Amino acid sequence: MGETTATIEKMLTVLLEEHKYTTLRDVLNTMAAADIAQLLDSLPHEKMPILFRLLSKELAAETFVEMDADLQESLIRGFSDNELKEVVDELYVDDAVDIIEEMPANVVRRILRQTDPDMRKMINEILKYPDDCAGSIMTTEYVNFKPDLTVAEAIKHIRRSGVDKETIYTCYVTKSDRTLIGIVSVQKLLIADDDDEISNIMEENVISVNTLDDREDVANKFAKYNLIALPVVDRENRLVGIVTVDDAIDVIREEATEDIEKMAAITPSDKPYLKASVLELWKARIPWLLLLMLSSTFTGLIITRFESALAACGILAAYIPMLMGTGGNSGSQASVAVIRGLSLDEIDFSDIFRVQWKEIRVSVMCGITLAAANLIKLLLFDRVGISVALVVSVALAVTVITAKFVGCSLPILSKKIGFDPAVMASPFITTIVDAISLLIYFYFASIIL
Amino acid sequence: MGETTATIEKMLTVLLEEHKYTTLRDVLNTMAAADIAQLLDSLPHEKMPILFRLLSKELAAETFVEMDADLQESLIRGFSDNELKEVVDELYVDDAVDIIEEMPANVVRRILRQTDPDMRKMINEILKYPDDCAGSIMTTEYVNFKPDLTVAEAIKHIRRSGVDKETIYTCYVTKSDRTLIGIVSVQKLLIADDDDEISNIMEENVISVNTLDDREDVANKFAKYNLIALPVVDRENRLVGIVTVDDAIDVIREEATEDIEKMAAITPSDKPYLKASVLELWKARIPWLLLLMLSSTFTGLIITRFESALAACGILAAYIPMLMGTGGNSGSQASVAVIRGLSLDEIDFSDIFRVQWKEIRVSVMCGITLAAANLIKLLLFDRVGISVALVVSVALAVTVITAKFVGCSLPILSKKIGFDPAVMASPFITTIVDAISLLIYFYFASIIL
Numbered sequence: 001m002g003e004t005t006a007t008i009e010k011m012l013t014v015l016l017e018e019h020k021y022t023t024l025r026d027v028l029n030t031m032a033a034a035d036i037a038q039l040l041d042s043l044p045h046e047k048m049p050i051l052f053r054l055l056s057k058e059l060a061a062e063t064f065v066e067m068d069a070d071l072q073e074s075l076i077r078g079f080s081d082n083e084l085k086e087v088v089d090e091l092y093v094d095d096a097v098d099i100i101e102e103m104p105a106n107v108v109r110r111i112l113r114q115t116d117p118d119m120r121k122m123i124n125e126i127l128k129y130p131d132d133c134a135g136s137i138m139t140t141e142y143v144n145f146k147p148d149l150t151v152a153e154a155i156k157h158i159r160r161s162g163v164d165k166e167t168i169y170t171c172y173v174t175k176s177d178r179t180l181i182g183i184v185s186v187q188k189l190l191i192a193d194d195d196d197e198i199s200n201i202m203e204e205n206v207i208s209v210n211t212l213d214d215r216e217d218v219a220n221k222f223a224k225y226n227l228i229a230l231p232v233v234d235r236e237n238r239l240v241g242i243v244t245v246d247d248a249i250d251v252i253r254e255e256a257t258e259d260i261e262k263m264a265a266i267t268p269s270d271k272p273y274l275k276a277s278v279l280e281l282w283k284a285r286i287p288w289l290l291l292l293m294l295s296s297t298f299t300g301l302i303i304t305r306f307e308s309a310l311a312a313c314g315i316l317a318a319y320i321p322m323l324m325g326t327g328g329n330s331g332s333q334a335s336v337a338v339i340r341g342l343s344l345d346e347i348d349f350s351d352i353f354r355v356q357w358k359e360i361r362v363s364v365m366c367g368i369t370l371a372a373a374n375l376i377k378l379l380l381f382d383r384v385g386i387s388v389a390l391v392v393s394v395a396l397a398v399t400v401i402t403a404k405f406v407g408c409s410l411p412i413l414s415k416k417i418g419f420d421p422a423v424m425a426s427p428f429i430t431t432i433v434d435a436i437s438l439l440i441y442f443y444f445a446s447i448i449l
Numbered sequence: 450m451g452e453t454t455a456t457i458e459k460m461l462t463v464l465l466e467e468h469k470y471t472t473l474r475d476v477l478n479t480m481a482a483a484d485i486a487q488l489l490d491s492l493p494h495e496k497m498p499i500l501f502r503l504l505s506k507e508l509a510a511e512t513f514v515e516m517d518a519d520l521q522e523s524l525i526r527g528f529s530d531n532e533l534k535e536v537v538d539e540l541y542v543d544d545a546v547d548i549i550e551e552m553p554a555n556v557v558r559r560i561l562r563q564t565d566p567d568m569r570k571m572i573n574e575i576l577k578y579p580d581d582c583a584g585s586i587m588t589t590e591y592v593n594f595k596p597d598l599t600v601a602e603a604i605k606h607i608r609r610s611g612v613d614k615e616t617i618y619t620c621y622v623t624k625s626d627r628t629l630i631g632i633v634s635v636q637k638l639l640i641a642d643d644d645d646e647i648s649n650i651m652e653e654n655v656i657s658v659n660t661l662d663d664r665e666d667v668a669n670k671f672a673k674y675n676l677i678a679l680p681v682v683d684r685e686n687r688l689v690g691i692v693t694v695d696d697a698i699d700v701i702r703e704e705a706t707e708d709i710e711k712m713a714a715i716t717p718s719d720k721p722y723l724k725a726s727v728l729e730l731w732k733a734r735i736p737w738l739l740l741l742m743l744s745s746t747f748t749g750l751i752i753t754r755f756e757s758a759l760a761a762c763g764i765l766a767a768y769i770p771m772l773m774g775t776g777g778n779s780g781s782q783a784s785v786a787v788i789r790g791l792s793l794d795e796i797d798f799s800d801i802f803r804v805q806w807k808e809i810r811v812s813v814m815c816g817i818t819l820a821a822a823n824l825i826k827l828l829l830f831d832r833v834g835i836s837v838a839l840v841v842s843v844a845l846a847v848t849v850i851t852a853k854f855v856g857c858s859l860p861i862l863s864k865k866i867g868f869d870p871a872v873m874a875s876p877f878i879t880t881i882v883d884a885i886s887l888l889i890y891f892y893f894a895s896i897i898l
Contacts, residue, residue: 030654034673159639168636169618169677186635187617190608205479223702224483226695228618228677245694246675249701253672256705257789263709264785265778273790274800278810285782285811286818289849292778293819297826299770307763314756317766321748321883324770329714329741333734336713340706341722351723361727362734369735370742377746400738434770 009042016047025054033062041071049078061090068275069102076107085114092166093122094139094247100127126241134218135211137251138232138241143171147181147199151192158186167244170229173202178238180206180231208233211240215251220345222248259343262422263336265292295431299324299438306442309449315384316445319392320438322374327399327437328430330366334359334407335429339421342411352412356405363404367397387448395444399437406432458491465496474503482511490520498527510539517724518551525556534563541615542571543588543696549576575690583667584660586700587681587690592620596630596648600641607635616693619678622651627687629655629680657682660689664700669794671697708792711871712785714741744880748773748887755891762898764833768841769887771823776848776886777879779815783808783856784878788870791860801861805854812853816846836897844893848886855881 015024028036028051036055040048040063052075055063064072064087076084088096088111096115100108100123112120122140129135143165145154158168171189173182182202192201208231209218221230222245230248232241258268265288269276276284303310303320310317338355341347347355371393378389407429411421464473477485477500485504489497489512501524504512513521513536525533537545537560545564549557549572561569571589578584592614594603607617620638622631631651641650657680658667670679671694679697681690707717714737718725725733752759752769759766787804790796796804820842827838856878860870 032654032656032674155639168639186639190604190617190635205481207481223695223698225481226483228694245677245698249672249675249694249698252698252701253705253793256702256709257793260705260709260712260785260789263712264781266782266786272793272795273786274795274803274807278807278814281786281807281811282814282818285779286815289775289778289782289815289819290822293771293775293823294826296771296774299774300767303770304764304767307766310766311760311763314760315753317756317759318749318753320769321752321773321887322742322745324773325745325748325880325883326738326742329738330734332713333715333738336709337715337722337730340709344702344706344721346721347723354723358723358727358730362730365727365731366735366738369731370738373739374742377743431774434774438770 009039021054028054029056029059033059034066036063037066041068048075057086058090061087065095072099073103073107081114088114092139093119093141096123097126129211132215134209134213134215134232134243137215137247138243139166140241141165142242143168145171145173145198147173149198151189151196152194154189154198167229172231172239173198174239180208180233180237180239182206206231216255218243219248219251219255259422292431299434302435302438309442309445313449315388323396323399323437323441324434326370326396327403327433330400331403331407331429331433334404335411338408339411342415342421349412349416355408355412359404359408363401367400370400371397391444391448395441398440402436403433458488470503477503478505478508482508483515485512486515490517497524506535507539510536514544521548522552522556530563537563541588542568542590545572546575578660581664583658583662583664583681583692586664586696587692588615589690590614591691592617594620594622594647596622598647600638600645601643603638603647616678621680621688622647623688629657629682629686629688631655655680665704667692668697668700668704708871741880748883751884751887758891758894764837765894772845772848772886772890773883775819775845776852776882779849780852780856780878780882783853784860787857788860791864791870798861798865804857808853808857812850816849819849820846840893840897844890847889851885852882
């Protein structure tokens with residue numbers, strides 16, 4: 001990818017310098033919006049408005065949607081009111097909302113001034129929902145039928161109004177009070193007889209979400225039921241919007257990224273890595289590092305407490321990193337597996353005992369294997385005394401078992417009490433496991449040695 | 450979700466016991482396939498065939514696709530040849546391939562015997578592609594037009610053949626040698642005039658993938674271009690199949706899970722956590738634990754090497770866990786951010802210097818913040834001498850900077866030489882960083898103390 005982009009970039013730069021605007025227009029208008037957006041980002045920013053104005057109206061709007069917020073803002077600031085209106089008129093309402101959410105207040109006011117009243121009403125409708133819920137990612141543009149329409153009338157209706165809708169392939173059947181009573185796919189419409197009534201061919205068991213449902217649940221529903229659109233209803237089952245599959249894909253990717261970031265003790269951000277400033281990266285990372293540094297003071301305290309034991313048997317200190325490392329790795333294996341299961345809706349609170357019982361068995365097997373390997377290594381290669389080897393190996397096995405138990409339980413418990421399981425992952429659990437493993441180690445050392 | 454399922458489960462169990470099969474049939478046939486599959490899994494397995502036989506033909510096939518491999522296998526073993534044929538006839542070819550890939554050889558032979566020759570040919574076509582490439586997740590059932598068809602003829606063609614296709618919403622235009630020359634959406638067909646020729650309304654700039662492209666690239670294309678289907682072509686640009694968005698969603702989720710598992714030192718598996726046996730979990734985890742245990746021997750060696758220094762200044766040992774922990778956390782923050790960027794195609798090799806420069810600045814800021822906080826804590830709370838406090842704090846800053854540099858560089862380099870960046874994540878980098886941080890610590894200790 002890198003190479004092709006570089007070639008196209010070079011070509012366009014040359015064309016720009018030679019003022020070959022007709023050629024430029026022809027070239028740009030063969031490209032996909034996402035690729036143009038990427039290209040505009042990599043060219044010097046002062047060239048951006050010239051190139052953008054060469055795009056056809058529709059492609060310009062699509063490209064605009066794909067651009068990063070900072071580029072969008074600088075384009076808007078350069079737009080005349082007319083130009084802004086042309087772009088805004090072509091936007092889908094959910095895309096307009098996404099853009100507005102990223103803009104400063106004065107730019108938002110300018111955008112809304114250029115928006116026709118219907119669209120403005122829809123935008124405000126979506127803006128009122130809190131972030132991360134179904135309402136905030138839906139669009140209010142969809143194809144809507146009354147149940148007594150015939151198939152022929154329905155198809156005519158799509159042909160007339162379908163151009164402006166984000167997806168026409170699933171149509172929604174509602175009563176006059178907007179209550180959702182069924183869906184019908186275009187596939188079904190095309191196959192049905194012209195005189196069939198919609199109410200006879202519609203699917204009545206509709207999978208829907210509530211406006212306030214978490215967007216992660218929305219994404220999981222798409223995956224589970226293989227949907228391309230999902231209706232969003234209010235508490236009275238009245239249709240208020242739909243979520244389309246492209247937005248669900250974005251949610252799935254963003255939620256996975258968030259989980260991964262939290263597991264690595266980073267405050268999640270929706271900015272791509274290369275777009276985030278150094279200060280933003282520092283802010284996302286430093287609180288966690290400070291917190292974890294503070295908490296690892298406990299392990300330090302434990303070691304200080306047993307300083308005399310370490311002084312008496314210096315070789316014990318050499319195995320602390322191995323013990324803490326293996327404990328930490330064992331714990332995060334369990335916690336990460338469980339956290340991912342929770343995110344994908346494969347595990348919920350009622351499964352806690354199944355999970356714990358599974359982890360106990362896995363951890364006993366892992367603990368024994370590791371302890372055995374360790375015992376052999378200690379006796380044959382390190383040539384330590386049998387009692388030291390026993391202390392290290394037994395402590396190792398107990399540490400692994402404890403670590404996996406803590407690791408699998410904490411995420412489920414923290415989800416139950418409303419905390420984020422991913423935050424509970426590796427670093428936190430590692431800190432807890434570190435402390436426990438040291439205590440176990442010194443406990444066995446004081447007994448056996 | 451857990452509660453509703455439990456209620457329905459109870460209801461169905463009662464209906465089953467009372468032999469109310471007509472009611473059962475009515476209830477089951479209102480449910481979605483994925484929910485029925487989940488339900489069959491939670492009920493006693495000997496009830497499964499009875500319930501399954503109550504489903505309508507189409508719903509039975511859809512439910513079958515949603516079931517886990519072990520349940521599918523036990524159902525097939527109970528099926529008569531006729532029953533098997535009924536299910537197989539209703540399957541989409543890509544679903545059939547997914548099922549076949551999970552079955553033992555004798556079951557596969559039975560399935561293929563009940564498959565009609567056309568379908569068998571398509572199945573074998575897909576089976577020949579290696580796992581994880583576009584060819585292996587595509588379906589060979591799609592709607593195909595010649596360029597000289599009129600819109601009216603095209604719509605008639607869809608109405609005749611569309612029932613059996615997985616998606617009819619994007620149709621593909623090919624020359625007689627199967628070369629892909631354009632796509633046309635049903636949306637466009639519905640809006641166009643009946644006499645328009647397909648070649649005049651088709652989109653000629655088609656985004657496609659090659660049969661051997663990595664399935665992760667396929668998923669990234671769906672996200673980037675907001676597609677609902679993506680054509681798969683061979684090296685001569687001949688259309689061989691399409692990937693549909695539901696399969697792309699599965700890939701996105703699976704790839705994220707794989708990345709997360711690898712970052713936590715688990716061999717990835719496509720089995721959900723609760724479905725994996727204890728032995729399977731052990732097998733996925735123990736090699737990494739053994740390997741990492743072995744590698745943490747190095748840190749042990751380093752500590753042994755400096756045993757005399759530790760004996761002379763015992764307080765130094767107390768800060769080893771804090772130092773190693775903070776180094777490890779700093780390193781994984783950087784590595785995980787970069788690995789995720791690589792997976793989402795936001796970062797590639799040409800960005801390595803940008804990434805490193807960014808991480809150097811972030812790490813210097815993090816290092817100074819942490820060292821300052823640590824210095825204050827050591828002097829005011831731990832009340833250690835100024836020289837010890839300096840050694841610990843300076844070592845901490847240098848460790849953090851080194852850790853972030855190693856953490857951001859290794860994933861990019863390992864991707865470049867063809868290794869999996871995710872495997873390079875936290876545990877490995879932690880081991881390297883642990884060793885480096887200890888060396889730095891003892892180096893400063895020997896200079897200053």
